[in-house]
Amino acid sequence: MKKKVLSVLIVFMMCLGLAGCGGGSNSASDDISGKVSLNGSTSMEKFVNALSEGIKEKYPNLQLEAQFTGSGAGLEAVASKTTDIGDSSRSLTDEEKEKGIEENIVAIDGIATITNKSNKVTNLTKDQLAKIYTGQITNWKDLGGQDEAIVVIGREAGSGTRGAFEELLGIEEQCQYAQELNETGAVLAKVAKTSGSIGYVSLDVLDDTVSPLQLDGVEPSEKTVKDGSYALQRPFVMATNGKISEQSKQVQAVFDFINSDDGQKIIEKVGLVTPNK
Incomplete structure (x- = not known):
């Protein structure tokens, strides 16, 4: 009989330590x-x-x-x-x-450079990309594409994406934007509907409404960001x-x-x- 009482007591004490047996859980997660x-x-x-x-x-x-x-x-x-x-x-x-x-x-995160899907250019060098954003290259024909003016889209001043993009290319305070937008989604949508446009967005929001550009022959992807081969990452x-x-x-x-x-x-x-x- 004493052994039985002792066993019940032990089980009871264990239940207290586990915040109840058969009842609701009061785990550490619930305390937050x-x-x-x-x-x-x-x-x-x-x-x-x-x-x-x-x-x-x-x-x-x-x-x-x-x-x-x-x-x-x-x-x-x-x-x-x-x-x-x-x-x-x-x-x-x-x-x-x-x-x-x-x-x-x-x-x-990787910063993907994107163009309108009608654009035939698929790859840029870092130097070419910098020259596009600083107004030194203004037509896609100079990059092997169609004879069409480049419409330079970017983020607003104070944007972390803009700051990182310009810093990585070494073009801070030098960019000549046709339009500055205050949201990542807005850049994506603008490039998707504007022929000749180029923009930059966070890699994780890429979808099939735009075409991502290779940079120095490297696709923007989780793999290339992880292995360090894709240069635009932050x-x-x-x-x-x-x-x-x-x-x-x-x-x-x-x-x-x-x-x-x-x-x-x-x-x-x-x-x-x-x-x-």
């Missing part, structure tokens, strides 16, 4: 509740939305509230502590880091005001999820490359 605010890059919208869905499964009571107003605006919001996480599709400047903003690289940063360890448990939970196997699968699923892998 509240909201985490994000603000920044429109290029990261697809990734952030997928991340939000994944976190909802892991932490049912944790909600991500995201705004997509551009990398610069997101980083300013982090610096002023009006948002928890600033999404930036470029590296942080020294000046931004001096404000106490921590650069947390969560993924690597980090996706989720910046915080101070180190991750100094943030709220809700914000730390977001980064814990990103670094988990499930989080890494989401990065790959949306066409990005996991850092250092």
Whole structure:
């Protein structure tokens, strides 16, 4: 009889440790509740939305509230502590880091150069691409294409994609845009319907409405970004005001999820490359 009582007691104690037997679960995931605010890059919208869905499964009571107003605006919001996480599709400047903003690289993205599908040019060198955007090459016939003026499309000042694109080509403050648009999707749509146009977008939003250009003979793809052969690539940063360890448990939970196997699968699923892998 004593042995039976002892066994029941042990089972009862184990149940307490597991937050109940046969009842609802009070796992560590359930303990994380509240909201985490994000603000920044429109290029990261697809990734952030997928991340939000994944976190909802892991932490049912944790909600991500995201705004997509551009990398610069997101980083300013982090610096002023009006948002928890600033999404930036470029590296942080020294000046931004001096404000106490921590650069947390969560993924690597390629910047695809795109043309209207009627364009016959399929490959450019980095030098040719730079000359297109600085107005030194203005007609597709000079690149082996049709006799048609090049319509140069880009992002607005303050865009992380624009900043990274110009920096990678060494053409900062030199570009001559026919039109500057404030969203990745808008660039994609404009190039899709404008004959002779060229633009640049995040690799993960590429679709069959436009034609991606090879750069120095290399296709923009997850594989070529990962192996380093595709030159136009940049980090996706989720910046915080101070180190991750100094943030709220809700914000730390977001980064814990990103670094988990499930989080890494989401990065790959949306066409990005996991850092250092």
